Amino acid sequence: MGEFFQLLVSGLATGSIYALAAVGFTLLWQASQTINFAQGEFVMLPAFFVLIGTQVLGLNLILGLLFALVVSLLLLGLVFKRLIIDPMLPHGVLPIVISTIALGILLRDSVKEFYSAEAQPFPAIFSERTLSVFGAVISLQDIAILITSLTTITVLQLFLTRTRTGRCMQATAQNRGVAEILGVNVNRMILYTFLINAGLALMASVLISPIYLAKFSNGESIGLIAFIAAIVGGFNQVRGALAGGLLIGVVDNMSAAYISAEYRTAFPLMLLIIIILVRPQGLFGTAEERSV
Amino acid sequence: MNRSNENVLSVCGISKSFGGIRAVDDVSFDVQRGEILGLIGPNGSGKSTLFDCVLGQLFPDSGEVFVNGNIVTRKRPCDLNKLGVGRTFQMLQVFSEMTVLENIILAGQEHRGTLVSRLFGQSDAGLTEQADEIIAFFRLTHLRDHRAGSLSYGQQKLLDTAMAFMAGPRLVMLDEPAGGVNLTMLESLKERLIAFNEERAATFVVIEHNMEFVMSLCTRILVLANGAIIAEGTPEEIRNDPVVIEAYLGE
Amino acid sequence: MRLITIIASLAVLALLVVLPFNLKNYGIYILSLWMVYSIAAMGLNLTLGYAGQVSLAQAAFLGIGAYTTALLMKAGYPFLFGFGLSAGICFCVGLILGYPALRVQHHFLAFVTLGFNALVWLVFRNEEWLTGGTYGLMGFPRPSFFGIDTTNQVAFYFFSLTIFVLLAVILWWIVRSPWGRAFQALRENPIRANSLGVDIRRMTLLAFAIGAAYGGMAGSLFAPLVEFIDPQSFQLNTSLMLLLMVIVGGSGRFLGPVIGALLVVLLPEWLRFTEGMYLIIYASLVMVLLAFCPSGLIGLYERSVAALRARPSGSRGSEKP
Numbered sequence: 001m002g003e004f005f006q007l008l009v010s011g012l013a014t015g016s017i018y019a020l021a022a023v024g025f026t027l028l029w030q031a032s033q034t035i036n037f038a039q040g041e042f043v044m045l046p047a048f049f050v051l052i053g054t055q056v057l058g059l060n061l062i063l064g065l066l067f068a069l070v071v072s073l074l075l076l077g078l079v080f081k082r083l084i085i086d087p088m089l090p091h092g093v094l095p096i097v098i099s100t101i102a103l104g105i106l107l108r109d110s111v112k113e114f115y116s117a118e119a120q121p122f123p124a125i126f127s128e129r130t131l132s133v134f135g136a137v138i139s140l141q142d143i144a145i146l147i148t149s150l151t152t153i154t155v156l157q158l159f160l161t162r163t164r165t166g167r168c169m170q171a172t173a174q175n176r177g178v179a180e181i182l183g184v185n186v187n188r189m190i191l192y193t194f195l196i197n198a199g200l201a202l203m204a205s206v207l208i209s210p211i212y213l214a215k216f217s218n219g220e221s222i223g224l225i226a227f228i229a230a231i232v233g234g235f236n237q238v239r240g241a242l243a244g245g246l247l248i249g250v251v252d253n254m255s256a257a258y259i260s261a262e263y264r265t266a267f268p269l270m271l272l273i274i275i276i277l278v279r280p281q282g283l284f285g286t287a288e289e290r291s292v
Numbered sequence: 293m294n295r296s297n298e299n300v301l302s303v304c305g306i307s308k309s310f311g312g313i314r315a316v317d318d319v320s321f322d323v324q325r326g327e328i329l330g331l332i333g334p335n336g337s338g339k340s341t342l343f344d345c346v347l348g349q350l351f352p353d354s355g356e357v358f359v360n361g362n363i364v365t366r367k368r369p370c371d372l373n374k375l376g377v378g379r380t381f382q383m384l385q386v387f388s389e390m391t392v393l394e395n396i397i398l399a400g401q402e403h404r405g406t407l408v409s410r411l412f413g414q415s416d417a418g419l420t421e422q423a424d425e426i427i428a429f430f431r432l433t434h435l436r437d438h439r440a441g442s443l444s445y446g447q448q449k450l451l452d453t454a455m456a457f458m459a460g461p462r463l464v465m466l467d468e469p470a471g472g473v474n475l476t477m478l479e480s481l482k483e484r485l486i487a488f489n490e491e492r493a494a495t496f497v498v499i500e501h502n503m504e505f506v507m508s509l510c511t512r513i514l515v516l517a518n519g520a521i522i523a524e525g526t527p528e529e530i531r532n533d534p535v536v537i538e539a540y541l542g543e
Numbered sequence: 544m545r546l547i548t549i550i551a552s553l554a555v556l557a558l559l560v561v562l563p564f565n566l567k568n569y570g571i572y573i574l575s576l577w578m579v580y581s582i583a584a585m586g587l588n589l590t591l592g593y594a595g596q597v598s599l600a601q602a603a604f605l606g607i608g609a610y611t612t613a614l615l616m617k618a619g620y621p622f623l624f625g626f627g628l629s630a631g632i633c634f635c636v637g638l639i640l641g642y643p644a645l646r647v648q649h650h651f652l653a654f655v656t657l658g659f660n661a662l663v664w665l666v667f668r669n670e671e672w673l674t675g676g677t678y679g680l681m682g683f684p685r686p687s688f689f690g691i692d693t694t695n696q697v698a699f700y701f702f703s704l705t706i707f708v709l710l711a712v713i714l715w716w717i718v719r720s721p722w723g724r725a726f727q728a729l730r731e732n733p734i735r736a737n738s739l740g741v742d743i744r745r746m747t748l749l750a751f752a753i754g755a756a757y758g759g760m761a762g763s764l765f766a767p768l769v770e771f772i773d774p775q776s777f778q779l780n781t782s783l784m785l786l787l788m789v790i791v792g793g794s795g796r797f798l799g800p801v802i803g804a805l806l807v808v809l810l811p812e813w814l815r816f817t818e819g820m821y822l823i824i825y826a827s828l829v830m831v832l833l834a835f836c837p838s839g840l841i842g843l844y845e846r847s848v849a850a851l852r853a854r855p856s857g858s859r860g861s862e863k864p
Contacts, residue, residue, distance in 0.1 A: 035650050084830065091837035093649060094597070098790050099833050101783050106826035113819045224661070224779075231654055262669040269658045269665075273643075276655050280647045347738065373740035385735040387728055398728050401721040402740030410721040417721045455739060 002135035007253045013142035014211070015249015016149035020204040021226035022233065022241035023153055024197035029235060030173035031193035034085050035097055038104035040223020042198070045107055046072045046205035047122055047214040048115055054123070061123055069202055077198035081191060104219065111216040122209035145207050152203060153242050156196065160238065169193060221265075225252070228272045234282025243284055247271075299361070300325050300463050300495045306345050306355035308338075315341040316352070317519035323463070328489055328496045330510035330527075332503070334540055338519040339499045340382055343467055347379055348372050359463065374403065378456035382467040382499075386448050386455070388441025392432055395440050395451060396423040399458035423458070430454040430484055446477040453481065457488060463495045470502045478502075482509055507531065515539065548797060552711075559704055568696045572768070575700050577808040578707040579764045584788040584800030585714050586757020591786070592795035593718055594750030595730025596644050600656040601785040603663035604633045604755045606777030608762025610667065613680045613772055622686030622767065629763040630756045637755025641748035660782050667774035679773030686767060693767070703764055710760060715797060717753065726750055730795075791832060793841030802840050 021043050028034045036042070049071045053064030084103060088096045126144035130137050160166040171179040172189040180186050204222075212218060225248055233244025248268050255267040275282065301323040308316040316338045323329050333339050344350040346357050348369045356365045359375055369379075378399075387395050401410065401417040410417060427433055430450050435443060440451060449472065456464050469485070470478050482505060488494050500506040506513065507527040515523040515530060517539040523530060530536055563571045587601045611632055612625035643655045667674045674680065685693045686702070693699040717723060728736035729746050737743045766772050784807060792803025810828070814821035836843040 029650075035653075084834075087834040088837070091833075094790060094794075095833045095837040097653070098787055099830050101787070102826040102829040102833075105822055106830070109819070109822040109826070113823065224657075227654060228658075231651070235650075263665055266662055266665050269661050273655055273658045273662075276647055276651050276658075277643055280651055349734070349738070368742075368744075369734075369737040370740050370742045373738060379738050381735065381738070385732055387731045387735070389731060390724070390727065394724060397721075398724050398736075398741070399739045401724065402742070404721075407742075407745070411717065413720070415719050415721070459740060 002137075003257070005134065005136040006138065007257050008250060009136075009138050009146075010142050011250035011253030012246055013145045013249070014208070014253070015229075015246040016146050016242075017204050017208045017245075018222070018225050018229045018249055019153060019242045019245025020149050020200045020207075021222060022229035022245045023156065023238055024200040025226050025230045026233075026235060026238060026241040027173075027193050028197050029230075031169070031190045032085060032089065033093060033096075034089075035093065035100070036197075037097055037100040037223065038107060038219075039201070039226050040219030040221070041104045041107040042076050042201040042219070043204045043208065043222045043226070044214070044216065044219035045076065045111065046202040047209035048111055048120075049202075050206065050209075051115070051120055051122070051214060065206065068206075069199070072198045072202040073195050075198075076201055077195040078191070080198075081194040085194075104223070108216050108219060115216070117216065119213040119215040122214045124210040125206060126210075128210075141210070148207065149203070150242075152200070153238070156200075157238055165189075165192065224265075225268060228268045231282060232271055232275045234284040237282065237284050240282050240284035244282065247283075298325050299323065300327075300359065301346070301497070302358040302361075303342075303346060304356045304358070306342065306352045306357065308341055308345050308350060308352050314519050316345060318355070319516070319519070319521055320355075321514055321521065321524075323495055323497055325462075325495055326489065326493050327512060328485070328498065328510045330506040330513040331497060331499045331516060332501070332506055332513060332530075333516035337516045337539075339516050340467055341519075342516065343379070343465055343497075343499065347377065347465060370402070373459055376459055376462040377465070378459045378463070379465040380452050380456050380467055380469060382471070384445070384448055384452055384472075386440040386443075386452050388439065390440055391437050392427060392440055392443070392451055393420070393423055393436050395455055396426055396458055399455035400460075403459055419458075426454050426458060429457075429488070431480065446473045449473050450477065450481060450484075453485075457494070463497070465497045467499045468501060469498065470500055470505045478505060485509060551798070556708065563697050563700050571696045571700045573808060573812060575696075575703045575768050577804055578703045579761050579768060580785065580788065580808060581761075581801045581804040582707060582710050582764070583758045583761035584785050584792070584804045585711065586754040586761070587785050588754075588789045588794060588796075588800040589714065589718070589726070589757070590750050590754030592789055592793075592799065593723060593730065594726040594746065596641075596747060596750050597649060597653045598640075598656045598751065598754065599653050599779070599782045599786060600640060600660040600663075601754070601758045602777045602779065602781035603660040604637065604758025605762040605765060605781065605785075606663060606667055606772075606774070607633055607636065608759035609766040609772045609777070610674055610680070610762075611759070612763040613683045613766040614673070616683040616686075616767070617680070622763075626760060626763045629759040633759025633762075634752045634756040637752040637758075638748050640755065641751030644747050644751065645744055657779060657782070660779050664774055664778050667777060674774070677773060677775075679771055679775075680766075681771040683766065683770070685770070699768060703768065706760070706764060710757065711801075714757070718797065722746075722749070727795075787829065791829060791839050793839035796839070796841040799839055799841045806840070 021039055025036060025039050028036050046068050049068035050064045053059045053067035054061060057067065059067060084099055085096065088099055124141065126141045128139065128141055130139045160170055168184045169189045169192055171182065171184055172186050176186055229244035229248045230241045232247060233242065234240025251267055251271060252264065256264040299322045304320050306316055306319045307314065319342055331339050341350065345352040348367050351366055356363055358364065359377060364372055364375065387398065390398065397416050397419045400419045400422065404410065404417040404419065405413060427436055432447065432451060432454065435447060440448060443451065449469065453466060453469050456466065469481060473481060485496065486509065489496060498506065498510060510527060513525065513527055513530045514521055515536050522539055523533050523536050525533065562574065583601055583605050587598060590596050590598050608629035611629045612622065615625035615628065616622060640656065640659055644652050647655065668676060685699060687693060691698060693702045725736065725741045725746050728741055729743055733743045788803035788807045789800045791806060792801065793799030810825055811821055814824055817824060
């Protein structure tokens with residue numbers, strides 16, 4: 001029982017990090033029909049921005065984080081949209097898929113070539129002490145990660161539903177044409193989405209890197225899991241992506257411990273395939289209108 | 293006109309709802325061989341939904357459809373097409389990256405041979421001659437090798453209609469064939485349809501908003517409002533029916 | 544197919560016959576590899592380019608073909624038996640993989656197939672008793688025909704070339720037959736195609752199955768060419784690479800994937816001098832190409848030909864009488 005509880009909490013913690021990436025992924029899809037195959041690399045990269053800030057530029061951790069935030073917003077938000085997505089949008093989904101795949105390779109190998117191929121230790125943001133609850137060893141870091149991610153997503157959800165800008169962003173995502181007629185600056189709203197995605201990626205990166213270390217190849221598995229989380233939860237829903245992330249985190253942890261460590265990734269994958277076939281709109285999503 | 297008592301199409305009590313809204317409400321009608329039946333009604337009266345239910349694009353909630361006396365309810369559109377039922381859609385739907393000729397051949401090839409024989413047979417499934425005939429019939433010969441997407445809207449509409457005739461069809465269901473077609477083209481379209489009807493004894497069901505066009509083309513007209521048939525008769529009768537006038541002009 | 548494609552194909556074929564006598568062993572190996580990947584990419588081009596069904600699972604079929612052939616050859620069966628069985632197994636698995644496409648399309652389909660590829664990879668990696676796990680499989684001989692042993696790099700090259708040309712001709716036949724037209728109709732407008740009698744369910748499944756069979760046959764050649772197979776060669780990245788070949792070359796164009804494969808196979812060799820930088824340069828090139836010409840290299844070629852033609856005689860657009 002203690003072990004189960006332990007696995008549940010750590011699963012929820014990593015799951016909540018996946019959820020951050022998945023939410024960003026979902027927002028991008030809604031706003032601009034962009035499937036970002038480089039999302040995993042987007043989560044891998046900001047940790048290195050922090051490391052560049054602290055180790056190369058000699059900043060302290062807080063300034064390093066700020067530095068990473070600025071660079072992330074610029075590169076993964078603004079430049080990504082202007083340079084990669086905007087020119088591709090008129091050509092449909094497939095060229096964007098290929099292009100973001102290429103971008104992922106570019107980012108991965110740039111880190112490997114220009115920073116390091118070795119896994120880098122990353123400063124822990126939260127205490128690494130553990131608590132003993134009902135015979136289960138719970139790491140405070142996991143609890144802190146869970147709280148931070150959930151708060152972030154809640155705030156984001158409130159921003160999207162309660163503020164004027166947020167509602168304009170949602171209007172843009174739901175029906176671009178109508179939003180334009182209503183006088184929403186559609187292009188700016190899409191830019192905000194890209195910036196938010198970059199911010200979420202930074203947050204996920206900072207949370208996950210102390211656990212898994214910062215390594216150029218981290219993005220591969222994170223990206224795949226973020227896709228799965230987004231789809232399982234519902235491709236067009238923020239709370240769906242959150243639920244999907246948590247679910248996948250727990251399923252991943254539990255199946256590795258109780259069923260088969262070798263086939264660990266098989267369970268999320270099978271969940272993905274089953275969900276797509278049985279309920280393509282995801283567990284919490286609403287069916288997308290099909291145009292005939 | 294070649295009239296017999298045989299019903300090419302019988303629709304019996306078709307109903308279809310979308311989330312509590314009855315789009316088609318217990319509709320029944322027969323279409324006789326060689327007839328040109330018009331289907332009119334205000335926007336949103338369920339004409340296209342009725343078409344989709346009859347043609348297998350949508351499954352009706354209840355009711356049956358018969359083609360030549362055989363039940364075809366819930367058959368797939370491709371199976372219906374093989375029985376000689378052709379159709380067009382309200383929205384223009386040609387294959388814009390293929391040439392006019394290829395569009396027409398595509399429309400006929402699935403009626404030739406089996407899946408396997410089509411793979412091993414000729415590239416055009418032996419249809420070029422017949423396709424050229426249809427193309428000439430719809431006066432598109434000069435555009436034969438142009439990409440369908442490069443044609444004008446009216447020409448594409450003509451091509452779209454022409455495709456429905458490649459199956460050697462007994463029954464063709466046209467959803468707004470005149471929509472967006474200019475006046476000269478319209479005259480030519482009507483003339484082609486009537487010629488087809490007379491020369492090949494093809495039966496038509498036509499949804500149309502252009503009253504002039506429907507009244508001069510059709511022998512019998514059904515009026516649909518709120519998913520149900522409210523009137524039926526010759527063009528002359530329909531023109532003077534107060535129920536129809538009210539349905540169109542509103543309360 | 545247009546005359547220029549036929550002439551280009553014949554010219555390339557002549558070049559391919561002459562080329563190995565002017566190359567070192569490694570160059571011949573690279574060319575053979577190009578043909579193997581071309582076969583897989585041609586299959587994907589049928590599924591994706593002609594029939595419009597997104598598949599990110601081509602590497603899985605490459606793998607199934609490679610393992611099937613390697614295992615059978617290790618057990619002493621002749622190569623052609625393994626080749627045929629690989630094609631058959633992949634055809635059937637492809638048929639099954641096609642079923643999701645009847646329910647979901649576009650990005651959903653991309654993810655289902657991607658998931659499938661990842662699952663197959665896990666099986667390759669974990670079922671050591673069968674696949675040798677991460678250690679891979681080796682020690683299967685290269686095939687020999689009529690007393691001609693293909694251990695020699697040139698001999699194997701001509702063997703691959705024969706199969707490559709044969710499979711290309713078969714594919715060409717398929718896309719020019721009414722099937723090809725039905726596939727294209729399925730891509731452009733499945734609902735209209737359905738109303739014209741095209742059995743879209745059957746054509747969707749066939750598009751997957753044929754594409755998968757080509758993947759399997761490519762894998763079957765891959766095993767004796769490389770003489771060592773491990774799960775690494777068939778992971779998701781390889782599927783993405785094959786997709787890249789199709790898109791960069793020109794999806795839905797007959798020669799597109801062949802040209803795409805050439806670029807994807809050769810570029811790393813040309814960029815070898817840049818050492819670790821090559822993937823970076825490579826990825827940048829792909830992004831630039833797609834930004835400027837999303838219809839791939841063939842599209843780029845057609846555009847420049849059109850531009851050249853337009854210049855001397857003014858605008859030669861579609862003149863409507």
